[in-house]
Amino acid sequence: MFTLSEKAIDAAALKSQTHDPQSGGFVCFEGWVRNHNNGKIVTALHYSAHEKLALQVGQDIIEQAQSRFDINQAVCCHRLGELLIGDMAIWVGVSANHRRAAFEACEFILETVKKEVPIWKNEHYQDGETGWVENDQ
Amino acid sequence: MINIKIELYGRLIGLFGQDHIFWQTQANSTMKALYQSLCQTHQVDDSIKGIKPVINDTFVDWNNEFQSGDVLGFLPPASGG
Numbered sequence: 545m546f547t548l549s550e551k552a553i554d555a556a557a558l559k560s561q562t563h564d565p566q567s568g569g570f571v572c573f574e575g576w577v578r579n580h581n582n583g584k585i586v587t588a589l590h591y592s593a594h595e596k597l598a599l600q601v602g603q604d605i606i607e608q609a610q611s612r613f614d615i616n617q618a619v620c621c622h623r624l625g626e627l628l629i630g631d632m633a634i635w636v637g638v639s640a641n642h643r644r645a646a647f648e649a650c651e652f653i654l655e656t657v658k659k660e661v662p663i664w665k666n667e668h669y670q671d672g673e674t675g676w677v678e679n680d681q
Numbered sequence: 682m683i684n685i686k687i688e689l690y691g692r693l694i695g696l697f698g699q700d701h702i703f704w705q706t707q708a709n710s711t712m713k714a715l716y717q718s719l720c721q722t723h724q725v726d727d728s729i730k731g732i733k734p735v736i737n738d739t740f741v742d743w744n745n746e747f748q749s750g751d752v753l754g755f756l757p758p759a760s761g762g
Contacts, residue, residue, distance in 0.1 A: 575762050594690055594756060596738045622761055634762050654762065662733075663761030664691030676692035677760045678731075 546602030546657075547621045548595060553632045564616040567639035571646040573654050575634040577627045581677070585670035589627045594662040598622070605656045613649035615640040620653055622663055683708050683749035687719065691757040693732075696725050712736070713743040716755060731758040 545561065555574065562570055577589050602620060609618050617639045627633060636653050640646035658679050665677040687702045694700045697719075706715060712734040720727035734741050735754035747753055 591761065592690065593761075594688075594735070594738075594754065597735065597740070597756075658759065658762035660759060661761050662690065662756050662759055664757070665760040676695055676757075678692065678758045679760045679762070 545619055546599060546606050546661075548593060548598060548602075548624050549621055550623075550625045553621050553623060553635050555632065555635055558619050558621055558635050559637055561619045562617040562637045562639040564639050566641055567616045568641050569643040569646050570637065570639045571643070571650040572635070572637040573650055574632050575654075577629050577631045577633055579629045581667060584667075584675075586667050587629065587670050588668040589631075589633070590666045590668070591622070591624045591627065591633065592664050592666070593622075593624055595624075597662050601661045602657060605653055605660065608656070609638070609649045609653050612652065613638075613640070614642070614645040615649045618649060618653060620657060622657065622661065624663070682706065685747060685749065686752045687715075688735075688752060688754040690754065691760065693755055693757050697723050708749070709746055711744050711746055712741060712753065715747070715753070716743075732756065 579586050606618050615638050620636045622634050636650050638646045638649045667675050667677055682705050685704050687704050689697050689700050717727045733756040734743055735756060736747050736751050
């Protein structure tokens with residue numbers, strides 16, 4: 545399942561959605577807001593989205609991962625709104641019978657979400673300026 | 682002439698200085714022609730590289746035409762994560 549959240553991501557609740565008696569392993573990635581980017585001091589971020597398409601594209605990516613890799617459960621949540629340094633921006637968790645598929649699916653979901661889900665990051669810098677960030681295509 | 686609403690996202694908000702524009706244009710225009718006309722009026726770069734056009738919350742091709750009352754959107758490259 546792919547979700548968006550205006551509130552702090554509850555990693556424990558998301559992890560519970562990946563529990564599966566068939567699974568022998570669980571791989572998780574947490575993306576946090578860091579205090580620097582391209583030589584500038586970052587103080588906060590604002591994430592905005594085209595919410596309807598973000599949910600649709602995000603769910604398509606989860607389904608692609610489920611058909612491409614031998615996994616049991618895959619969950620991803622992306623934050624929206626204002627985030628401060630250290631806040632969690634994205635959480636990806638995958639459970640699988642064996643670890644390799646879980647690692648590969650987790651990376652696939654993360655990279656594809658960053659590239660394709662219509663979410664945009666606006667950084668706030670210490671000097672008072674702001675800047676839109678675009679990931680490499 | 683037809684009336685449409687255009688929604689802008691990400692860096693396009695900064696480029697156009699607003700997140701939506703109400704626009705009057707000729708019928709049978711394509712998304713590409715509309716975007717270029719919009720850019721010309723606002724004197725901004727009209728490159729469509731990396732931008733995805735949307736009509737009524739559905740991704741479309743740049744050659745798609747739109748109808749009066751449609752809500753159009755232009756989505757720049759994503760930057761989540």
